[in-house]
Amino acid sequence: MKIVSWNVNSVRARIENILQYIKNSKPDVLFLQEIKTQNENFPSQTFTENGYNSYVFGQKSYNGVAFLSKSKIENIKTDFIKDKLQQSRVITGEILIGKKKTKLINIYVPNGNPVDTEKYEYKKNWLTLFLKRIKKEIKINPNLIISGDFNIIPEEIDVYDYKRYEDDALFRLEIRKKYRELINLGFSDLYRYFNKSKQEYTFWDYFAGSWQKNYGLRIDHFLASHNLLDNIKSININKTPRSKTKPSDHTPIELEIS
């Protein structure tokens, strides 16, 4: 089974790129972030015609997360945490992986820049709330996959020039510590688990030729709880969609699991 996460930066502006990706890569489940539209304007019909069910937690103009899935996803919920600003940033559901009932948690973490503003406080509080909720969840269900746009650069190796990011909301030590805390609840960062010293990115800015210069960041992640590690086959960052015309600034990260 192929599970993919992709921040598409608007589902409607990206529809042709997404359809092309689906046809080439044939994911079973696709986690989308930053769909930037309300539920009623989500192109569910188009995805149905291409063999996918849509499960959407939208919002006008900003944020928004969704699942696309060839099979049904059970127990869809959009109230995993109580977001203080009521932004659409988490959708959860359940599927069977082998014999394991597995909870899928699709997240779009607040960016948090500029630092030392309300936006930064919102990110910190959001992460604190999310961690508390995961701590509770893993006691109930040992099979969890958390994936999406974390807006966190975990380590120096995960950015083209870490010195430029030392006081950035994506790399500040207290934010990276939250990520470590999350991992320490019983998860593996699957990309880093399989690639101990490889330097690859999932995001490149639109401006200043960042893509051409490979000035990127690794901020989109797959975390799996330890109980699922036996089921993981491979993980891959697929850079092709970022090279296309009118791309998202993020590229998909692909997990094989069975």
Place this chain on the structure above:
DNA sequence: ATGGCTGAGCTACTCAGA
């Protein structure tokens, strides 16, 4: 590089992204 470029909502320009 406190900018650069892109998208939504709207139809001039602001807000947000990372």
